[in-house]
Amino acid sequence: MAEWLPVRQSRTHELVLESVEEQVLAGELKAGDRLPPERELAQALGVSRSALREALRVMETIGVLVATAGRGPDAGARIVQNPDDALGRLLRLHVALGSYSLEDVLEARVTLERSSFEAAARFAHEEQLAEAERLLERMREPDLSITEFNDLDTRFHVYIARISGNELISTLTSAVREAVRTLILKAEEATGEDWPATARALDEQHTELLRLIRAGEGGRAADLVEQHIRGFHGTLVEVGGPADSDSGAAKHSS
The missing domain is CATH 1.10.10.10 (Winged helix-like DNA-binding domain superfamily/Winged helix DNA-binding domain)
Known part of the structure; x- marks a missing residue:
């Protein structure tokens, strides 16, 4: 039969x-x-x-x-070719619904951004790095709200991925970073009166990251951006995610 x-x-x-x-x-x-x-x-x-x-x-x-x-x-x-916003929207929803653990998302960020910062040190032009510098300068403006700082922070990380020379890594970095933007904002707002000190610490790391890219020190830039991301890991989990964290790094990073 x-x-x-x-x-x-x-x-x-x-x-x-x-x-x-x-x-x-x-x-x-x-x-x-x-x-x-x-x-x-x-x-x-x-x-x-x-x-x-x-x-x-x-x-x-x-x-x-x-x-x-x-x-x-x-x-x-x-x-058309317009995957950035669509991927970011879908990933944000899946993260919010628990389709991926926060741990998984942050590990993906580490992998992607290590690659993009290392590649930017090899391929980025000075004109592009000058634009990255302008983003950092705007982040130092007095009376900048935490929301505005968060937006510029996101743009800085995504822009470095864009000038790394790999369009797919740029798109994926944008989607992953956008997926945790709200959690990062909540964590930054939770610093309360400590926010000015946190902002200064973030500025120091951003400035050093850009210096390393300019100097062509891609390996050191990759190591620092991993530290930069993992440093805020515990705060993100406390504020908005179900994932477990064993990170003991300082919380002054985004």
């Missing part, structure tokens, strides 16, 4: 997504290409326009498509 197994039941919009993915993997669709008009595409795929619209919304969410309403040459759906 033949053994019959249940077949997978897919919702229609999932089949549309699979069809688009097949076209991309086959090289038939590339970044910048436009999809056919909605009515035409729904008819070609044999699906309802509502199912097609649901698939298009999913693709917008994951950062591979942008849809412009109206008529004219700019209207319709276009394939």
Whole structure:
């Protein structure tokens, strides 16, 4: 007797997504290409326009498509390359839902940022490093709120990844750093009256990191950024995460 197994039941919009993915993997669709008009595409795929619209919304969410309403040459759906915001959004949600432990996220940060800081010491140009310096200068401004400091801190770390020369590491670093941005902010706010001293300690480490990159000392920059990240590890766990921590490093880092 033949053994019959249940077949997978897919919702229609999932089949549309699979069809688009097949076209991309086959090289038939590339970044910048436009999809056919909605009515035409729904008819070609044999699906309802509502199912097609649901698939298009999913693709917008994951950062591979942008849809412009109206008529004219700019209207319709276009394939794009915009993974940064989408990955960050998805990872933030999964971290919040407990899909990954805080320990796992921070270990990923260590791995990624060691790589990006070491590579930046080899490949970054002085003009790029001058922009990194400007971010640090803004972080030293008096009366800067903790939220503004946190935003600039995030931008500094992500910018170093961007100038490392590896686009994938840059995107992953941005997503991982964004995933813990709120926890870092809470930890910084929890310092209370100690915040000015914490900010000065952070500035000292950021300044030294940039100096090491300028000097081409990638190995030392990698070691320091690991210390920099792990130093705040215990505080993050205390403030917002379920993960266990055995880090005994000082808490003056982000």
